[in-house]
Amino acid sequence: MRKTLVVAAVCTVCTLTMASGRVATVTTKGTGWNLTTRLGVTSLSPSRPYTVTFATAAMKARYTPYLTAAVAQAKAAGVRLAIGGVETVDPAKCGPVGHVQITEMYRPLNKPGYSQGMPCPHPAKGAGVGGIAAIDSEYFDGSYRIDATIVRNTVVHETLHALGLDHPNYDMDKDGVVEKFECVATSYGNKPIMCEPNGGYRTAADAGKLTGFDVNGLKALLANARVQGIK
Template sequence: MPTPKTARTRRALAALTAALLTITALLLAGATPARAATTPIYSGTGWKAETAAGIYSLSPDPYTVVFADTTARTKLAGYFTVPAEQLATAGIQLTVSTTIDTTTATCPTRHRIVVHYTYRPSGTPGMSQARPCHDTDRSAWGGHLLMDTEYWTSDTWFSTNASVNETYRKNAVTHEIGHILGLDHPNYDRDKDGTVEPYECVVSNAGWTPVLCSPNGGYRSTTGAGKFLTAYDLAGLKQLLANYYLRQT
């Protein structure tokens, strides 16, 4: 004749059942990131890969900033220090050299970023331009980065406040670096009016938009000027670097 379960036995069985359910939930939760980690990702909050330019990943090999002429080097070299240091923290190697590269090729030597100081490179007032290239494996190759001279020849191009004006210049240079390394504008229809508009990007709690936001974004503080937003642009570049390996599998 079966013996009735005691209260202690019932409590032990309940505890065992709860433990098994917890273990199962943990195993299922762990399986999801593992699957996601094996798949390249091309967009996220505040960032978007520049797939329209053929770039789907970022190589772990070093990239080097060079200059089209001595004027570009004198005017712009200092603007690459902050983003280069920040990229290094994400495992992305960007070296700022003093090299002059006068190549006229559409795509320069692999992993070279040729910087130009040019009046209205796109033909539109106040618009700088990045001309990224991609490798055969669809990783960022390098390219030409053309900064509009108007930002510097006019002391009040962005603002009558000199400090604010310089902040915008720094962000503009970093914006174009982001394009060369594989980031597109992350604008989207945030207000859901059916149109993706200028400055329509995700906004941080502090009020900042991604530095890649079109036509311009980034930190508006002197301490943040020239930096990629960590949660947006930098997160995207880290993912593009991860994509390099994920696309090999």
């Protein structure tokens, strides 16, 4: 009997034998979305509240408007996601269960202009418990020029990493290399907000909104929970 998802990192569609003897199929990748199997996250609990919190009141004020549309979309998709308050954030460890913690760091990936987001790794049964998003402080101190729409999309991108979405980039042109921005796009040219290094809508009106690809990724996280009986 196998209930854990140790095999998930190496499969796209995983067949699991449940305690009941039934077989459940977990899907970890689809068109324009990809789940964070490398860190053992394959689902989101449909009943657990997930709350975005911030390291400071100034960050809450700064980022809440960036996140409002995406949070509403995630909620509409079935994720019990909400904007919360301010709490101490230690980037070196996971916060309270269900919290997606947002903080700022100078070059969290040691690369100019890159932010970082990740889920708490290897949660029980692969059901996401939140995570952390470290936004590069360079965007706001004037030292790194970046389009406002990209900042907006990036904050949402990192938040979705913390919920369990990974980059959907793949070798579309079959040159043997998975490149930056090598992601499926809509007929209007919009790539998933989860595309690496960034994606999403590039207009002021729509920046920060999830594309259909990203919404499908969130729905897959919930579907994987349901198929495994994760409440």
